[in-house]
Amino acid sequence: MSITKEFTKGLWNELPPFRLVLGLCPVLAVTTAAKNGLGMGLATTFVLLCSNILVSLLRNVIPKKVRIAAYIVVIASFVVIVELTMQAYFYPLYKVLGIFIPLIVVNCIILGRAEAFASKNSVIPSMADGLGMGIGFTLSLTFLGAIREITGYGTFFGMPIMWDSFQPFTIMVKPPGAFLCLGLILGLMNWISARQKMHQ
């Protein structure tokens, strides 16, 4: 498999939240605005990239029986680094994301990539895999956040973009809106895939 393929699979074929349907907890919880989705996505991407690199480097050193414990320590360390950095330089975003930053530790995408990919491949493909998955996750969260923000607040990244008489659908920025949006996106993705298959 080529590096490009490792990178691009995270962008469509194995797009984390919408195709693998993994890591849904932050996907549903923090996507009330595009900015929050982007922040959460970038934090996760950083952790995913770093943990993939380190796990791949240590793959021949870590004994099989304690691998999960070792991965969790590695992942948790990067999560704490992200948390401290956000607290120091992006305090408002840190406040909004709240508990979901520490919870990146248990995001199944990250442990999943460490276990399924980085522990079996060398550093460069693992980097490509982590970066691709991370960017896919970030784009998905930003996309979902943007839809919910535009329909729920009438803004995009905080800027008003809808016409004056637009009445925001408050339900879209509440939990039910997250489920509605996610369901519709999953349906749309499946429909597109089905069509692609038919054309083949």
Next chain:
Amino acid sequence: MRDLIKMVVVLTVICAGSALILSYTNQATKVQREYQLLKYVKGPSILAVLSDYDNDPLKDSIVVDIGKDSEGNPVQKTVFPARKDGKLIAVAYDTSDDKGYGGVIDIMVGLDSAGELTGIAIMTSSESPGYGAEASKPAFTDQFRGMHPNDINLAADGGKIDAVSGATLTSKAVVRALKRAVKIFPAIKKEVS
């Protein structure tokens, strides 16, 4: 046996490495994190009670000794000075009273160099919503702007403050906290300027 030792060693090394990196990150971001906390939590209150300054009161904050408690330990307070052209024009610091209607009330108070109030802001209070919460609103807090310390008393007790109707206990707690703040002002002024 060899496997067991390897597992223990590898896990220990990974944990130690993690601890090292984290303690470094913690140190490296400490000052900036404390500043952010100040800016977003206390900051709005501090900036609300001070005006017409050209420095950053949050960055210039100083810790001063304001006497000793009953056991002889020094009592310290963080003071936020407002300066213009290098000259001290006012200071802000927090004060509190623990006998409000719902417990502790924390207040940020600003005093100019003559000792008159430049403003107050209620930071945290667990007063009941409705009456008690009215004390955080400008209708109540704006009364204190430019007030001479001697006038800090409820109108009913011979002062110039109109209590929030329905929240006498809260109003009294605010007055007590402010009196406490005024009392330590001479010591603070001496240390800051």
